[in-house]
Amino acid sequence: MRLQVSRIFLMILSVYVMAIFIPRLYWMVFDEGIRAPFVQYSSVIDQFIVMDFNRKDIYTYDEDGNTYTMKESDELLPLFNYRRLAARGIMPDSLKGQPIKVEEVRKNNFYIRIRPYNVQPPEIRLYPLLESKPERGQLALPENYFRINERMEFINAGANVIQPELTQSFTNALQENGFAFPAKTVAGNPSTKKPFDEGYFIADQKDDLYHVKMIEGKPYVRNTRIPDSIVVKELFISERTLKEFYGVLISQNNHLYFIMYDDYRLQKIASGNYNAHRDNVLILGNLFYRNISIIKDDHINVYALNRNYEIIDSYQQSWQTRYQKKAGVVSRYLFPFTLTLQSDKTRFVDLYFRFNLQTALWVNIVFFIVLASWIGYKYNVAWKQMIPHLLITLMTGIFGFIAALIFSEKS
Amino acid sequence: MIKALLYKEWLKMRWGVLSMLLLFVINIVYIILQLDYTMRMYEAHQIWYNTFIRGMLFYSGTLVYLPFLSGLVIAILQFYPEVSDNRLKLTLHLPMTELGITLLMIGFGTAILILTYWVAYALLTLLTTIYFPMELIFSMWITSLPWFLGGLMVYWMVTAIFIEPAWKFRRILLIILAYFLVQPLITVYNYNAFAHSLTKFFILSLLTFPLFFISLDRFRKGVY
């Protein structure tokens, strides 16, 4: 009994190792590498420009099927490429009948990329709160870090002790504004490489969102009064001179919002069937448009919005994932499941399974029959002791088969 | 009888255990001295920034491999003398059940290993609390636990490898298996990487504990 259980454990461990490393080797040999296209709405021809990176030379085309060289495509996206065009001296003076100033272009351009592993990543929940109005005008990293448990505690880094004054004043300020301790989500942009500081956006136990910053050592706390229907999943704050929005809010139901400067209004932005834990989002902004790409494993949805956030055009393109290509189809028959410890969707190590049980079933049965015949043929392999090996082979196919062969028991 | 058996195990491993403890202490003191130094040279809050925001792991480095090394060393010290000249036959001939004997030996080794780890953890925790709040301590535990889990796994795998009587094929297979099992655990990822999966990997490690039963059975049957 004890022995039989140990043998099953040995099989499980072997299957575990093989389910990780054999598919890894397989893909090392057969993976082709698929990159999603880069799609942007052209303010020159008023349609989407698609750059396909899966070709040897970057290959650009528009929705009508016209192809462009790199140089030509730069000119179709003058706002995105303004530096390059200005350097070549071909930056247009006006677009859409409006005169264009480089300064304005720069101010209105932004680029936000949210990868699935940025959403609820591993974090140490201590945050530096910058002084928003620094005496000498330059943002500096503070000596105090805060945590929000039953109060907002500031800890001095040098001494590693709580700062009672700051703790008291900020806790009071939060309490006065109705903050329900402790915090659920704390998000800021703790960096000195930004034009100014907007502090932190903090979701409390009642799912209210608070804006907290420090001005001349004093707390500045505002309840943003977001609608009750919107519950924060993740926030990405970044200060921009444009001062149109504080950052991006992803709600629990995977909608995307900008937290606007006009009284913390949440501006919903088109997000299709976005899933924060699986998909990449790319938000590009310029003088005329907001260009939102929701990039999934096998397709991309792109929305062009005007400055009032109304959809003016959209684009979709799909491609074969590696599991739809030849090597991937074979892998789905060969491996009843595969296992990875890391994922491009998260920074957490875990057992990430990918099951192909249905497709691999027949191959499993073949392995099972081969193993059974082998046991029958070998005079010195113990039948009874191999029953678990056989069952595991039936379930785990190639992995169990190899494990059973190398760890067979002689009678 | 139990005391005598543990006495024998202790005789074999005592210098190894003390050396590993010493190595842990030296390494941890070095880590803390280096931390203290950088905190004085740069500002403490800058180090906090690097640690919390940028994800610097001031405690990774040699510490990643020390638990692995101690598991390996204790297993070797305990079982090399047993399998060289087949001394295990003497041990199994002692008037106790074979299961009792082997469980005591491996249980004792495991206990000593865990005790060593515990001392290391206690020291590291104690010294780190001077410089960092509990959030970092918790994060440090979660981040470093897989390394220690890897150490236990190595210990259990290596005992099974030693008791295994067939040198050529089976032992090599077990060594390969041990490598692939342990390698992901003693890899440095970002902090808190195992926060959601420690239990799973702990269970996986436990699966390696009874592997010595198979080796013992093969030893008893005289597989060659």
Add this chain to the structure above:
Amino acid sequence: MDYVVECNNLTHYYGKRLVYEDMSFKIKKGSIFGLLGKNGTGKTTTINILNGYLKPRSGQCLLFGEDSQRLSPATKARIGFLMEGHIQYNFMNLYQIEKFYSAFFTNWRRDAYYELMQKLEVSDKQKIANMSCGQRSQVALGLILAQNPDLMVLDDYSMGLDAGYRRLFLDYLNEYARAENKTIFITSHIIQDLENFIDDCVILDYRGVLLASRVKDFQDNFKQFRFELQRPETFKIEKDDIVRNYECIKNHGVIYTFSDQQTIEKHLQERNIDYDKFHQEPMSLEEAFIGLTGKY
């Protein structure tokens, strides 16, 4: 219970190589049993089966009536085991190893151990690893005597020992066994020492069991006939039930047999072998052993 050890129909193979087939023997309480054979004939294999470290292809061994594959701790306590090469825990010193073993055996005789150790001119603090082969054998012997087991299983006690230590070893054993009616199972490839020591024996060959008998019967019944040959080239005989072994060195012929002189002479005459000066020559146990098993 009359028999301390009963081995029935042991058959073992290493892979496809047969070690022996259907080996059976019994060891009476109070007797000394020798398993004799040249190196590689399966002596240690038998010891391993006896101690439960090897599962025979078929057959079984009973020790004190218990299957050797599943010995209870109580039975193990009654068996003293000397490993081939006097292997002991060589990371311990003389003091530590006594302290260790004494905890396991209720009848432990501390004096017996230290009496023997005093004769070795080594300190208590000396590790066994740093001792000579002879000294190590004394430690192993001291431990086994102190354990005071009912059955001693001694695997090739003579390995690596010079004549003096071999003698010493057997003297102690002899005294112990005769005085307390203990049973000893001993294997060796050095036969001369065992003469007048063992009561029963099994002799193994590369092909299996050659002989199982009382030593006295073996020595009485196994004979060596020597003769001179006129024409050595005519000395063409084969081993069979009558001629157990033969030799021809120049013009001297030797035949080893359990049969009497008449039978052998008739056997030679039937084969037209001319011989002269036919006579029986007495043999020591070792000579008889070599006679039976051959020199190669």
